[in-house]
Amino acid sequence: MRRFKKLITVLLASSLLVTTLSACGNSAGESKTTGESGAKSTATGKSIKVGVSNMMTGPMAAGGIRMKQAITLAFEEINAKGGVLDGRPLEMVLVDDAGTQTGAVNAVNKILGDNVAVSIGPHTSSMVSATQEIYRKAGVPFITAATSPKLVEAENPYFFRISVSDGAVGPAMVDFAIEKYNAKKIAALYDTDDYGVAADGATKSFCDEKGVEYYSEGLTTGDKDLTSQLSKIKSWEPDVIFDFTHDAEAALTVRQLSELGMDDIPHVGPNALAMSQTYDLCDAEQLEGTYASTDFFADETNETMKAFLDRFHDRWNEDVERYAAMYYTAAYLVADAIERAGSDNPEEIRKALSETKDFEAVFGSLNCNDKGEMNTNLYILVFDGEKSMSVAQ
Amino acid sequence: MQVLIQLLITGIAMGFIYALVAIEYTIIWNATGLLNFSHDKFILFGAYMFAGTYVLSLGLPPVIAVLCTIITMFLFGIVSAFVIFNPLSRLSTNLFAVIGTVILGRIITEAVRLIWGPLPFSLDGFLKGSYKIGSVVVSRSHVIIILVCTLITVSLQLFFKFTKTGKAMRCVSENKTAASLMGVNVSINIALTVGISAVICAIIGILVVPIFNVELQMSSMIGLKGFASGVIGGFGHLPGAILGGILLGVVEIFGSMIIPSVYKDCLSFILLIIFLLIKPSGLLRDRK
Structure with missing residues (x-):
């Protein structure tokens, strides 16, 4: 019995040790904000407060770091040029929302308690649906890059979105398939979560409209073997295959399509496939000729984008990805709206935001519609045999 | 028709993987009377060791990497037998041993996370490609899974018999x-069994690398x-484990042709519940 006790003690101690160590491992990534300090502010007036609900900790922390860096860089640039409204600097009220719904509710309440003029974030769709009523009650507009089409159902006049809604991605992919491949039959693989179901629904109704036959098969996040779904799709003989899945499943789809000898059918993947953490999981050869739809692409041939990529890299010594581009744009949009409103009154800024027209973002122009949706710039990218992408449309 | 053949091959390949998993924990159950609840973590560990260390960091050719992984996992099995299985199987109640293996599983997962990091990765070009027979396309990894699994099951049977x-x-x-009265050294015997079980786990891990990504959740399902x-084949019975595995793989994949594929996993567990209710001894157990 003594031996057993000893053993259990050792086991417990080592499992504790492992847990603590792994916790340290997680937080180590956050303090990696290197690079020299930013430009000096030349704006001297009373600062205008802008709330930022940012996932500094938690499961989305990697994105949170980029979001913070992007907004910091944009505000430094704006303030160095004299700020807004004749010399008033923008001041960031940064609060951690930990990437969770409860965290976001607390963060937004704290931001609103600070009397901000306008706010940026939270980022994910679930966090936005948890907080958008708080913003509405407080009468403060906010800008997010969340993508769920359900968010506009709340008809919240204070909600502004600068990313492309998942509901708009499917139809754009259908247009591409018809134009490029004269597709009559489109099959899709979708994740049965919020995102996949919405994208599948939007694509289906758009296909009905266009007179294209549509067939879709669902999967669950975490599925490893997609053979039965893909075999069913194969026997249906589609002209083009879509998939609306997340990182791991998007990579598996590419691999298993090839294993099942379906390479010859054109495949348009989701925005997850356009991110390096996903396409690094794929074999370069299997990836060749695959398309990915995304609302962000670090297009170095585009001058505005190239200049932004360089500035971001100089400031933080990190590469730009979707988070950075989106929230850099959000920060500039805030400055533009305050300037157009001519005041720091939240209601005036909301009105200015809703009237946004031809705002030049790094990835294209933004136009606000009556639902607060601003972005319709969707890229369809194509992979070559070396995992690099170019714009197909 | 071609779809059916294709599905049959996929089903059998997945079935063989399930069969190997069943074999791997059945031999430990038979030797020690313990259920190794960390068995899927052994698979995870084997896959990471093979892909992460031997192939990606050390750059060994796959064949040598497979050998190295097998040797390391065998030693790992022996060590865990002396540290965990042997002492725990002598205790009065099995509960301690169960907790012990669960904790061993946690330790392995966290260790994997610490050593190789939380991000998934894959091996470019490993067992990639497919064979085309007429209009039927069979992926190379599935063929290799079927061949290797058959080889292992046959040689295990020969080993136990002769x-x-x-x-x-x-x-x-x-x-x-x-x-032990007949002069068999029980603890060394148990250590050998756990070692062999760990080797089978490593092989399962290596075999699924080309079809799954290498990630922390890869082996749980x-x-x-x-x-x-x-359970379906007959608990603690090796031929039953093989039959049960293949049956499960095939039923699962053909079932998903009839019902929506999303419910594929449910199908396996419904089958498990049906067997527990109607024939708890399993398909082959009552012959004994």
Whole structure:
């Protein structure tokens, strides 16, 4: 019995040790904000407060770091040029929302308690649906890059979105398939979560409209073997295959399509496939000729984008990805709206935001519609045999 | 028709994976009377060791990497037998041992996370490609899974039937006291069994690398389904484990042709519940 006790003690101690160590491992990534300090502010007036609900900790922390860096860089640039409204600097009220719904509710309440003029974030769709009523009650507009089409159902006049809604991605992919491949039959693989179901629904109704036959098969996040779904799709003989899945499943789809000898059918993947953490999981050869739809692409041939990529890299010594581009744009949009409103009154800024027209973002122009949706710039990218992408449309 | 053949091959390949999982924990159950709840973590560990260390960091050619992984995992199995299985199987109640293996699983997962990091990765070009027979396309990894699994099951049976060590292992699983009275060293025997089990786990891990990504959750579902196939075939019975595994793989993939594919996993567990209710002894158990 003594031996057993000893053993259990050792086991417990080592499992504790492992847990603590792994916790340290997680937080180590956050303090990696290197690079020299930013430009000096030349704006001297009373600062205008802008709330930022940012996932500094938690499961989305990697994105949170980029979001913070992007907004910091944009505000430094704006303030160095004299700020807004004749010399008033923008001041960031940064609060951690930990990437969770409860965290976001607390963060937004704290931001609103600070009397901000306008706010940026939270980022994910679930966090936005948890907080958008708080913003509405407080009468403060906010800008997010969340993508769920359900968010506009709340008809919240204070909600502004600068990313492309998942509901708009499917139809754009259908247009591409018809134009490029004269597709009559489109099959899709979708994740049965919020995102996949919405994208599948939007694509289906758009296909009905266009007179294209549509067939879709669902999967669950975490599925490893997609053979039965893909075999069913194969026997249906589609002209083009879509998939609306997340990182791991998007990579598996590419691999298993090839294993099942379906390479010859054109495949348009989701925005997850356009991110390096996903396409690094794929074999370069299997990836060749695959398309990915995304609302962000670090297009170095585009001058505005190239200049932004360089500035971001100089400031933080990190590469730009979707988070950075989106929230850099959000920060500039805030400055533009305050300037157009001519005041720091939240209601005036909301009105200015809703009237946004031809705002030049790094990835294209933004136009606000009556639902607060601003972005319709969707890229369809194509992979070559070396995992690099170019714009197909 | 071609779709059916294609599905049959995929089903059999997945079935063989489930069968190997069932075999791997059945031999430990037979030797020690313990359920190794960390068995799917052994698979995870093997896959990471092979892909992460031997292939990606050390740049070894796959064949040598496979050998190295097998040797390391065998040693790992022996060590965990002396540290965990042997002492725990002597205790009065099995509960301690169960907790012990669960904790071992946690330690392995966290260690994997610390050593290789939380981000998934894959091996470019490993067992990639497919064979085309007429209009049927069979992926190379599935063919290799079927071949390797058949080889392992046959050689395990031969080992247990014809070698002295194999016979001693069967003695230990029949009756530990009698075996030790007959001069069989029970603890070394258990260590060998756990070592062999760890080697099978490593092979399962290596075989699924080309079809799955290498990630922390890669083995949890095959672990559960391997458990289900053991129960379906007859718990603690090796031929039953193989039959149960293949049956589960095939039923699962053909079932998903009729019902929506999303419910594929449910199908396996419904089958498990049906067997527990109607024939708890499993398909082959009552022959004994």
